[in-house]
Amino acid sequence: MRLLGVELRRLAARRLIGFVLLGGLAAVALVVVGAWFTAQPPTEAQLAEAQTMFEQELEYWEQEGDQMVADCLESEEQESERLGEEVDFGCDQMAPQLEWFLPYAPPLEEIFTSSLASVAFIPVLLMLIIGVTATAAELSTGTMSTWLTFVPRRTRVVLSKIAAPALVALPLTALIMGVVVGGFYGVYAFHGTTGTISAELWTEVAWIAVRTVGLGAAAAAVGSALGVLLRHTAVALGLVFVWSVVVEQILRGTVPRLQPYLLTTNLLAWVQGGTEYWINECRDSADGVFCEGVEHTLSLGAASIYLGVGAAVILVLATLVFRRRDVG
């Protein structure tokens, strides 16, 4: 515990932690500022313009509407005959509505969870950086050798160096997610466009935030382990970037069936509490090969196991390597 306390002090003394926190807060502040604009209800000018366009469309509809509906029903009937099953072209919903001409501004209740999930990767990435630099900087500058001449028990040393960034990541990620949740709710409440935020939705939001905080801590720990393994901040972060942004995107496009095994898919499933992905499945039919996208679900449980096992492997590997490696 003494070593962990010293590591926490060391991290607290690092200016980088402050810079990362400020960077994270600045990034989410930009997101909240973006939300400020999307949360705004239509202005008087937008309403007036929409009303004018609606009236023009209504006038055209009154002249041509009956024919348009008739044409629609005919096409619908032809398609139904061709496919041998009932299809609905929505011919009864063709009459113009005013909201068609208003800028679309979904209420917070519709986008709260998806927005949080997309922003969650900001603090997680920042915590990864904190973890990587915590150990890689020490190894690349040689200060680790000074440390080991004072504390030669390597397992304790490496565990303290992995655990400390994880602990630091907890309040930092919580703070950033608190700003995001509060910021989103604040700007939508200001504009009166929250919609109905039910207790159930608040619970879902809270769980997303809690899981993100946990992921932030895990990212810091894994980052520390990667720093131990790779010894250079740029190498470790470069590897993460190349894997998650380049390799996984290529795999996602070329081998879609690998999606449930991709890191990014599992991270999304963890944060959102499960996620859907589509795989194009083809079969032979009378008209030739028929393909359709089939939706699959990656559950929170499956993502937990994937991420947990992956993190454990990296942490154990880092510990074993550090125990045996020559330190310069």
Added chain:
Amino acid sequence: MGQTDYAISTRDLRKTYRGARGRHVAVDRLDLRVPVGGVHGFLGPNGSGKTTTIRMLLGLVRADSGRMRIFGQHVPEQLPEVVGRVGAIVESPKFFPSFTGRTNLDLLARAIDAPHGRVDEVLEATGLRERGADRYRGYSLGMKQRLAIAATLLKQPDLLIFDEPTNGLDPAGIHEIRGTMRRLADEGRTVLVSSHILAEVEQVADTVSIIGRGRLLATGPVADVIGDRTAGVRVGVAEPERARQVLETAGLLVRVEGQHLMVDGERDPARISWLLGTNGLWVNELAPVRVGLESVFLELTGSSTLGAEGDVR
């Protein structure tokens, strides 16, 4: 002497590095013994295995084979038990550059649970009290070295290991470090100082071990190992040509070096002075010329190469 009479002892210690160009033997069956108390010089040319040996003793590098003890305790297995008695600076001092000197020491002090106030004491002892609040990256090389010594003193160690401590220091810094090592030894501690400069070790060490190509070449009191290795005597005299004839007549080997004479192989300046004086030649300079480390190595190894052993494929 028993094992506990030695601060450090190694037996058949070996370390091989593997690289793109094959294997390289850094330390080869090294038997090193550093007696308790005094300053022990650990001499060898660059690449001879000094730093690797020190790193192995401190558990930073794994030995391929062999045994090591510090104060009778097997290392690295029992290093945690004995590390509190060992302070070490390996190569250049390494601290967190963005932290102050005091913060760097404070973190180390907390890691070993040093008594409260110990950081102030060691800052005071090394003359860094006024600069403790400055960032380490702003320190001069001498201050960095002093901070490293301050760090070693946090433990109040019985054994101090300094690896090339005067590298890059100005003469004042070298003098200061030399004085510090001597003072620490006089306080009853054991100091192991590695160097590739013969004169540096000679001035401060009580005992010495010389290694070359990872192997022990000689060990013992300084006087026995390198103390009488005089290359010759440099003579300044008003009539060098007549002086040369006098000395050669006496059977000495004499070379003319500019306005001076160099009497090779003669270790007794008094004899030269007497020979010249009895012939009415008065010397204005009479200086024994010491051999360099290179010469000692050449003599000990009988080899023309001084560095580490070559690559082994």
